[in-house]
Amino acid sequence: MQKDIGHRAVRVGIVGASGAVGEEFLALLGEAALLLSEVRLYASERSAGRKVAVGGGVVEISVLSPGCFEGLDIVFFSAGKHISRQWAPEAVRAGAWAIDNSSAFRMDPSVPLVIPGVNDSALDACESPCIVAVPNCSTIVALVAVTPLHRIARVSRMVISTYQAVSGAGAAAMRELEAQAHDYAHGRPLKSPIFGRPCLFNCFSHNSAIGESGYNEEEAKLLHETRKIWSDSEVRVTATCVRVPVLRAHCEAISLEFASPLSPEAAREALANSPGIKIVDDRAANAFPEPIAAAGRDPVLVGRIRGDWSLAPGMGLSLFVAGDQIRIGAALTGLNIARAILRRSRVPT
Amino acid sequence: MQKDIGHRAVRVGIVGASGAVGEEFLALLGEAALLLSEVRLYASERSAGRKVAVGGGVVEISVLSPGCFEGLDIVFFSAGKHISRQWAPEAVRAGAWAIDNSSAFRMDPSVPLVIPGVNDSALDACESPCIVAVPNCSTIVALVAVTPLHRIARVSRMVISTYQAVSGAGAAAMRELEAQAHDYAHGRPLKSPIFGRPCLFNCFSHNSAIGESGYNEEEAKLLHETRKIWSDSEVRVTATCVRVPVLRAHCEAISLEFASPLSPEAAREALANSPGIKIVDDRAANAFPEPIAAAGRDPVLVGRIRGDWSLAPGMGLSLFVAGDQIRIGAALTGLNIARAILRRSRVPT
Numbered sequence: 167m168q169k170d171i172g173h174r175a176v177r178v179g180i181v182g183a184s185g186a187v188g189e190e191f192l193a194l195l196g197e198a199a200l201l202l203s204e205v206r207l208y209a210s211e212r213s214a215g216r217k218v219a220v221g222g223g224v225v226e227i228s229v230l231s232p233g234c235f236e237g238l239d240i241v242f243f244s245a246g247k248h249i250s251r252q253w254a255p256e257a258v259r260a261g262a263w264a265i266d267n268s269s270a271f272r273m274d275p276s277v278p279l280v281i282p283g284v285n286d287s288a289l290d291a292c293e294s295p296c297i298v299a300v301p302n303c304s305t306i307v308a309l310v311a312v313t314p315l316h317r318i319a320r321v322s323r324m325v326i327s328t329y330q331a332v333s334g335a336g337a338a339a340m341r342e343l344e345a346q347a348h349d350y351a352h353g354r355p356l357k358s359p360i361f362g363r364p365c366l367f368n369c370f371s372h373n374s375a376i377g378e379s380g381y382n383e384e385e386a387k388l389l390h391e392t393r394k395i396w397s398d399s400e401v402r403v404t405a406t407c408v409r410v411p412v413l414r415a416h417c418e419a420i421s422l423e424f425a426s427p428l429s430p431e432a433a434r435e436a437l438a439n440s441p442g443i444k445i446v447d448d449r450a451a452n453a454f455p456e457p458i459a460a461a462g463r464d465p466v467l468v469g470r471i472r473g474d475w476s477l478a479p480g481m482g483l484s485l486f487v488a489g490d491q492i493r494i495g496a497a498l499t500g501l502n503i504a505r506a507i508l509r510r511s512r513v514p515t
Numbered sequence: 516m517q518k519d520i521g522h523r524a525v526r527v528g529i530v531g532a533s534g535a536v537g538e539e540f541l542a543l544l545g546e547a548a549l550l551l552s553e554v555r556l557y558a559s560e561r562s563a564g565r566k567v568a569v570g571g572g573v574v575e576i577s578v579l580s581p582g583c584f585e586g587l588d589i590v591f592f593s594a595g596k597h598i599s600r601q602w603a604p605e606a607v608r609a610g611a612w613a614i615d616n617s618s619a620f621r622m623d624p625s626v627p628l629v630i631p632g633v634n635d636s637a638l639d640a641c642e643s644p645c646i647v648a649v650p651n652c653s654t655i656v657a658l659v660a661v662t663p664l665h666r667i668a669r670v671s672r673m674v675i676s677t678y679q680a681v682s683g684a685g686a687a688a689m690r691e692l693e694a695q696a697h698d699y700a701h702g703r704p705l706k707s708p709i710f711g712r713p714c715l716f717n718c719f720s721h722n723s724a725i726g727e728s729g730y731n732e733e734e735a736k737l738l739h740e741t742r743k744i745w746s747d748s749e750v751r752v753t754a755t756c757v758r759v760p761v762l763r764a765h766c767e768a769i770s771l772e773f774a775s776p777l778s779p780e781a782a783r784e785a786l787a788n789s790p791g792i793k794i795v796d797d798r799a800a801n802a803f804p805e806p807i808a809a810a811g812r813d814p815v816l817v818g819r820i821r822g823d824w825s826l827a828p829g830m831g832l833s834l835f836v837a838g839d840q841i842r843i844g845a846a847l848t849g850l851n852i853a854r855a856i857l858r859r860s861r862v863p864t
Binding site for chain 2: 323324325327329343347348350351352363364366367368369370371373376379380381389402403404406408410411412413417419421430449450452454456457458469470471472473474475476477482484486
């Protein structure tokens with residue numbers, strides 16, 4: 167029996183409230199027309215006690231403790247997979263939905279992996295509050311752009327190269343890149359405690375562990391999460407994930423192969439009519455998606471839409487996309503999951 | 516009848532001597548064990564009169580003028596396609612080889628397009644001094660890395676995403692990015708006279724014109740030049756060319772499809788035994804090709820060598836490569852063409 171939280175003010179918890187994604191989630195909550203009756207913020211001991219302006223009031227950040235989720239409707243987790251693994255089940259036991267931005271539960275067959283607008287129906291599996299996983303940022307940015315085309319022509323294979331902002335590695339990584347620009351300008355040596363290599367004026371393979379296959383975890387997520395989100399165990403995905411000296415917003419060059427033909431014109435029309443997408447594709451002005459234009463904004467920017475001339479006509483298409491990976495790639499998708507849950511809770515199950 | 520310039524000191528001209536590539540060519544000439552008896556430097560009026568240290572002496576930069584190439588053996592052109600179109604034939608008329616780094620003659624069927632080590636035999640077409648074209652930087656970096664694999668397994672299709680340094684747009688573009696870092700650090704607005712958009716902390720589609728197909732010129736070069744260099748009109752190439760805030764050295768994520776199977780192990784061995792390549796592929800240390808490691812160095816760095824799990828086993832492979840596009844992508848390849856010409860001129864034709 168699902169609690170009816172659609173008709174009343176919502177009580178929300180944020181775990182990882184002092185992190186880049188947690189702060190963004192809190193900011194988005196303020197913008198969203200959600201009636202909130204309570205917000206509780208959780209972070210590590212380092213941030214505990216800090217007071218944060220929320221709506222009209224002030225909320226003090228606390229540490230997680232047994233029973234801390236009692237009375238909440240929705241708890242958003244963005245404090246790493248270890249915290250999620252331990253505490254998300256606690257939130258569910260306390261009767262709350264746990265929206266988890268970590269990788270802890272994404273591939274758990276019993277946990278829906280959801281991008282609202284892409285696969286909302288995955289929430290059907292939850293008859294009562296449960297854990298819902300937010301996909302990895304690169305997957306979200308890719309699938310918001312590609313799913314409208316997949317629905318028409320079925321994507322059989324994707325080749326993806328990413329241009330990922332440092333913010334994917336957290337707020338401290340953004341500060342590291344900013345500090346490197348300052349040090350460079352003042353003729354000081356660059357310090358790289360987080361990445362272990364200069365990020366300014368450099369790019370490098372994504373800093374996640376590499377498996378037997380030679381693919382790193384970030385690349386493997388693009389395959390496995392896409393298959394789960396599309397409920398399509400056949401789709402093939404190969405990716406190369408690369409960090410670039412960008413503060414915020416990921417770009418991806420995506421080459422699609424289709425099972426049935428789709429013209430660039432039909433693709434453009436489908437994309438223009440899809441939520442969460444803004445087409446930026448002005449060939450004459452050479453104006454296409456850029457991370458600084460995507461940063462701090464909701465839509466995934468999609469451009470460089472062109473038929474793939476290395477495939478039979480209509481059977482392939484290339485795109486270049488940019489999306490703010492803290493926003494649509496994490497916090498906004500988490501908030502949209504919360505909205506979808508609230509919409510659904512209005513309907514008796 | 517070919518002049519025998521293999522046994523004696525060589526007389527060289529450099530057109531575009533004050534540009535990034537011209538300066539690099541001059542520096543490399545100093546390192547190369549070439550016996551030079553004369554060096555003449557040419558540039559626009561802006562640089563004319565400037566004195567440049569060359570070997571033990573000093574050479575004054577002059578402007579191009581009728582008859583200026585008389586007595587030279589080799590003239591290296593890197594001053595844009597308009598200068599090349601007008602003056603490279605002049606050099607040949609004066610009895611010199613014109614090694615042209617511009618796009619003016621690359622696709623001219625009568626002009627060899629050469630990457631030494633890849634397709635030296637294309638020089639066979641020249642019975643006497645002629646124009647020899649240096650391929651575009653992105654093509655050179657890709658084909659130095661891929662050709663050893665193409666020879667074994669025949670590449671049927673390549674999907675390439677580039678991470679291109681601003682220096683591809685000239686020395687002034689490097690200064691623009693450096694100035695942006697300074698302005699950022701001092702809280703001043705960024706100025707972007709060359710690219711028209713911030714380069715610092717941003718990336719954007721390559722700033723070349725876009726054709727009917729939706730591909731830009733840089734991407735089209737990767738297809739057409741590859742076909743010409745490999746003498747293979749069947750190979751299919753799709754590319755997305757992107758500028759990143761890197762000063763020098765291009766990276767490329769390359770996904771290969773083969774006509775016959777090739778294991779990652781066999782590929783690694785072939786690459787390790789190929790000239791001009793350094794394998795940087797340490798999965799445990801997450802150490803792979805980076806532009807700052809390639810900058811100022813000769814070899815193309817090749818890493819992330821892995822079987823493509825989106826294709827049948829052995830039928831595809833992915834790489835990430837980095838190469839200094841001023842050096843191997845332009846000046847060094849030009850110098851290597853000069854060396855190949857000199858080697859060949861020792862053999863009576």
